[in-house]
């Protein structure tokens with residue numbers, strides 16, 4: 476994905492979309508402890524980072540937050556793997572990452588931002604996300620068997 480680099484600072488914290496800054500092993504450990512990312516391999520994570528727009532938040536002791544956006548940068552963007560180090564939660568890091576994505580110069584004028592969440596609705600509602608009424612259409616998916 477050829478997205479423009481975004482870097483923002485808040486005190487000691489840096490928010491960056493630079494893929495080379497991502498601490499892959501740290502993010503992998505967070506995903507393995509999450510309720511959805513238990514089976515992600517390092518290779519899969521690296522490939523997904525290369526082919527997504529990614530946001531990281533970094534402090535003096537390393538990475539504190541990660542968010543990945545799957546997007547065509549024209550019509551659609553899907554938020555996934557939104558995660559903040561346990562010790563850094565409740566300080567607005569996830570909110571900052573969501574805000575940075577919505578303000579990203581390559582994600583303006585899109586038709587739709589989508590995501591699935593089990594219990595973090597309030598994080599997204601603040602930015603205008605709302606639960607979708609699917610009565611007029613059906614969300615469908617195919618889950619190919621793992622190879």
Ligand SMILES: CC(C)(COP(=O)(O)OP(=O)(O)OC[C@H]1O[C@@H](n2cnc3c(N)ncnc32)[C@H](O)[C@@H]1OP(=O)(O)O)[C@@H](O)C(=O)NCCC(=O)NCCS
Pocket residue numbers: 509556557558559560563564565566567568569570571591592593594595596597598599
């Ligand atoms: C969800 C998560 C990313 C939030 O990160 P964070 O940096 O602590 O979030 P913020 O400090 O920006 O808080 C944003 C809002 O989300 C809400 N929120 C945070 N974590 C929440 C949770 N687990 N459940 C419900 N609401 C939550 C807070 O109430 C907060 O609202 P406020 O601004 O009105 O106080 C973090 O708790 C996390 O990594 N959880 C484990 C992974 C996960 O479940 N990810 C969600 C993927 S959709």
